[in-house]
Amino acid sequence: MDEVVATFEIRCRRLIDEAGRPLGPLPPTATDQALITRLLEGMLLARAFDRRCVNLQRTGQLGTFATSLGQEAVPVGVAVAMHADDVLVPSYREGAAQIIRGVAIEELLAYWGGDERGHAYANPAVAEDLPVAITVGNQALHAAGVAAAMQHRRQARCAVCVMGDGATSKGDVYEAINVAGAWRLPVVFVVTNNRWAISTPVARQTGAETLAQKGLAGGIAALQADGNDVLAVHDAVGEAVERARSGGGATLVECLTYRVNDHNTADDAGRYRDPAEVEEARRADPIARLIAFSGIDPAPLEAAVGERIEAAVARYLAIVPEPSAAMFGHLHHEIPEPTRWQLRG
């Protein structure tokens, strides 16, 4: 006889629909006007930043860049849900989260413009945040390590790791989830399921019905959130952050959204993706939805973020490149004697 020894379920959190109408009772945050304004401002900033970055890239003033068009609710909801003393472990599509946490916009531009100083972060508020992870999925383990250090020191903090749907196919992510469960680590894994990993749709990425259930296999809490509903993302990630900070262990939050743009400025999604699918995704726009819900006039916020970005772009364009010897400057804490002669070029 076979007996049922364990059963599992995955829930998806949705708070407002595409027209901005409540889908049920809302959490207290939904009436916090200051919070909602912050979320809206963050998403407007994300969109304006992306647009400006693509413009800079197309005019030869920035390197390859990956936008977050259509999925802005995820980085913004994540960053606003975090506490200042938590540590963000981002992938390469969370610029908005980095900026909200305190990374200077010109620093982000500098990094994407090919200058390591963009990861030096002058603002002490983000001194411990990890740099952008270009290698997909490795950062899940780094986040687990950050969390293990916090736990080791009995600190009530957590690490928040953001990754894409493609990353969940990697062993690193399984290993991170596994150790997070085994050690009850204070870490939150946010999976931005934007349905595409470059040209691979999520249905060909995995046979699992949800990406969230990969968390269950490692014994951590797991749920989905509507990734185009910033209130749902904020609520789900916020709950996970509080759980982690209070010793309740790790959570995987799968945010369901859609990558409206190409993978990056070097990609042309028209070669592999049905445009009708993209048009449908545009109707679920997270910014329009929050505006409909809140009734906030976005114009003054848009004007303010626009000015902020232009000022940062001007500072970015004025940055003088480092001298070539800078490539040795931080290889080790001091340049090893055997390497020193290479400084002379």
Place this chain on the structure above:
Amino acid sequence: MAAAGLNMVEAITCALARALADDPDVLLLGQDIGRKGGVFQATAGLHERFGADRVRDTPLAETMISGLAIGMATQGLRPVAEIQFLGFLYPCLDNLANHASRLRTRTRGRLTCPLVVRTTHGGGVHAPEHHSEAIESMLAHVPGLRTVIPSTPARAYGLLLAAIRDPDPVVFLEPTRLYRATREDVADDGVALPLDRCHVEREGSDLTLVAWGAALYEAREAAATLAVEGISAEIVDVQTIAPFDAATVIASVERTGRCVIVHEGARRAGFGAEIAAEIAERALTSLLAPVERVTGYDTVMPLPRLERAYLPTTERVVEACRRAYLYR
């Protein structure tokens, strides 16, 4: 305080204990390093003495161990990770090369990675497949990563302390064949040896034998045989593979005019090639004979029945030295 007659494993345990006692940020992590004390007993007794928080058994996942150590290190801890055998280090190379070695550079010093990965090195102990490799040249090719291979208990103690105290990532390769091969008095004085410095193990005037790890013992035996024949060999123990202290080797070759390099790893692109290139560039006019390399062969490390045929033998080293000495 001197610990009398320690073998290399015991010297390593002694250094780990010293590091744990000296610095609350040091912690050990790895598979079976807790109550078991590690597959080679390198952490024996440390779990009891320092607790499960600081001597941490991990799930069985090498990639995880290396990635976790990086995250911990960014928070200012000094993790010392144990990978059971060098053949199991490959999953860690992604984290070592893409992250640990470049985190300081890619954040311009904002974040650092003061971690150590300890694992075994080399063959000769009749171990199963994947347990006997010598891939130091792969590691040496990664900028920002230090690679250290001790050859005696006392130097293992001093170099391991240096590796743990170094504020950047170090891979510490422990020659399996030497773990219990010899004993010597080790002063448990907390004194670290310098990194990136070759050690002149024996002075000589006719040729320079360059070796590291367990192959140093073949070099020693060869030097003793050659001495009987009236050939005086100097021995340089490279010990810190990367960054490589070429100056010490060059200075020796300038005096002796001949060089024989001995290592267990495969010949092609082995670290001996780097040393030979340095000599060609910087000491060509001092050479009285071509540089010789006595190495593992360019084939897969065999299982135990053939491993002695693969590893450099004293005879091969002696022959190479005679060829160099007699070259006209």
